Amino acid sequence: MEYARSLWCMSNGDDDPADASEGADAADDAEEAGGAGESTDAAAAPTLPDEATEESLNEYLDEIAERLDGADTEADLDDVDALLDDAEEGVAEADLPEPDEDDEDADDPRGDLEDRIAELRDGVEEARGPYAEDVVDAIEAAASTLGDTEWTAAGRDDAADAVVAFVDAAADAVDDGVDADEIDPDTVDTGSADTEAADADAAEETGGDRTDDLVAALDAVAEAVAGAGLDPDDDAETIAALIDAADALEAGLDDAEEWDDLETHEQLRAQGYYDVLGHYKDYPVEWAALKEHEARGNVDMILLALDSLQSDFMERHCLEAFERMGKRGKTEASVEELLGRAEKRDRPSIRILGKMAAEEATETLVEYVSEDSNPQLQKTVFKALGEIGAAEAVQPLANQLDPESDTDDLVRPHAARALGLIGDTRAIDPLAGALAEDESDDVRAAAGWALRQIGTHEALEAVAEYGDEHSFIVSTEAEKAERALDEAAPTA
Template sequence: MDYARSSWCMSNGDDDPADASEGADAADDAEDAGESTDAAAAPTLPDEATEESLNEYLDDIEALLDDAETEADLDDVDALLDDAEAGLDEADLPEPDEDDEDADDPRGDLEDRISDLREGVEDARGPYGEDVVDAIEAAAATLEDTEWTADGRDDAANAVDAFLETASDLIDVDAFPAHEDLDDLIDALGTVAEAVADADLDADADAETIAALLEATDALSAGLDDAEEWDDLETHEQLRAQGYYDVLGHYKDFPVEWSALKEHEARGNVDMILLALDSLTSDFMERHCLEALERMGKRGKTDASLEMLLGRAEKRDQFAISILGKMAAEEAVETLVEYVEEDSNPQLQKVTFKTLGEIGAADAVQPLANELHPDSDTDDLVRPHAARALGLIGDTRAIDPLADALAEDESDDVRAAAGWALRQIGTQEALEIVAEYGDERSFIVSTEAEKAERSLDADSATA
């Protein structure tokens, strides 16, 4: 339908017979040429549009939108809306009173009408072959991304089969895979999607085919929704299906999940511990799962457990950080070094220092030494932990900052921790530095000196 886009001429109240004759001749000429005369009935807009004329114009467009049957009809309506927007831009309309929230806003009201009509055009368009392709691809994604139960897999396969049968009747495609592998079903849906795209279906000429295909994809989607997923099962059913309880014979601890957890820990079944941690949402079981990994230490370190703990550590989970230390997880060093200067969170610092020490993180020596310095903002109760971490790491670069702390720090706890750390490093230089404090007034410091002296004597005896 080819709607006219010319503007109304402003009427002066006089009818010119010549003009009427001219119009009639033009219509006759158009008929003789086999052309449509629908354009004569199309709405037009005056050169100087008013609120009233614009609303009348939009009323006419709305009627044409209601009658539109093809994409071409909708294109014409869109073109008329373009004219309406242009006319609105040029129209001299009253502005609303800014001080009156209830004041009329003719321009805003007309803009809203045009916007609503635009949406009406879009809603009326299609459906298109692309919509079918999108629906098929969405179903394929659901099929691939969902964890199905055994029954659910069969139901999903049946839903795909029914769709494939319908699709083969509507377009030129042959895709009927066996049920043994979901990947085959996914590939089959991909084949149908490609066939639909290649068919280049026209929204008007192939409307019935597109509608039938969309009805089939709706049925496919409903079938997949009805098929049983793992998430539909109760947690204990999921665990049972995945063999979590298979380790149980006679058990005395309740809940039974805890009994199974203990057995999996004893057998080193890290994957089952992680399964329980992911499936069981109680704080009780979460704590016991994490404690199991903590006790297992390096035995509990797998790619999966490391990924889980690192994720928690990145959220400053102190228990997870502690477990990473027991695992000696070097992969955690980069994350943990960032927490060394967390002066506002002393508890996080303490667990981080210890974990870095247990890992033996050489990259943490300088950051830890910085926190050991009395001029740092680190709490006096935290700085001894920095010293002990340096001792656990055992890097000789820490000797000088530890010696300075032993000699100058005002806190006996820090000094004693520095002495302990130097003994852990254990070189003759480190031991001799500590041994010098045998007459120290502080008992805890002199105790470290006496132990260092004994170590030196033992070394001399074996030399």
């Protein structure tokens, strides 16, 4: 309430609120003498009695509403805000009847007044601005959309047109408010719109560079507007014109075509996935194209199909294509894709990483060696590590040969074979121990096979001594080791 009283007093040239009554009398005399409508804005400020009632508070709010309707400047709106502060204080201090708690339809004067104050405050906020900060925020949001969105070729052209149109409009709007040279559309390098004749890699690079230029152009406009010191009152028309231009920019970007706007087959066609086909065949064209890409070694296109065609059918065939390609299908991108799946214990992906001999997968796969609760996963991991030739896996795999471990008897032979594929001589002792002591003939035979793969004289001798073994599969490995030793022996 202090604001309303002080505003009244100052309007009469008196800085002392204690003389408010004298100021009020003078104002009354002035109104009688000069007639209605000749008082200043300050003199017209509403006042609130010390002992406010529901009726007087509503009248006070009515006058504030009128003052809000006539507010032309930010200072006027600041005055309205201050009067609303007084109104809130008056409502809080007023002795108003409380609603009957048992009657849901009972009147609530205090609540109704508080609602009116809240509505008037909303009106003040709606009447404020726009500000230069709003323009900057809109430009920064557009720049973020432009840089973060994956556009089609046509969409990138439309987005560029929207940016150039905005820069044009901004240059026209700022006039003397902003240095127009900073946002001159002729100085903005938006790149060439003709990307159709370029190859895929060049088109992608050009598109990326071009987008960077467009984002830089928007950043230049935002910086110029932020540094111009535009006043919401004095430069209202300039700010409004910039807001309109920013709205048009947003609409233009919304209308520009994104990859996500296209159907999957349209995306694939635009990226040349079907170009390998002379004509569409009766069975799914995606599969027909996939087989052709596999034959040609087009790893990127297989990855494109795997990412785009969200069906179990195509996922299975994409992974099978990589498995058949083996090392031929190994690229940084394919390993990254398969390793991401392997980290989720996807067995087909683990199997493919082995076929690719992807040493990048060793660290992840070694973590799964001891997962005794999942024998099928262990078998796949052991073989993959063997095919990779992962020396780091020798000790973890050797630990699985221990008969006292929790490793399944059906899994331990796979650990032995993996050690044979790796071929590291550190595995000779644990393999020889398994051959000598394990109760499972399958484990012993696998250990014998692994020692033969290592192939050193020591390894072959460790197997050859079991030629008279009662187990056929073990004695067979011993006989092969003996022949290898004979072949390696120098002739007389």
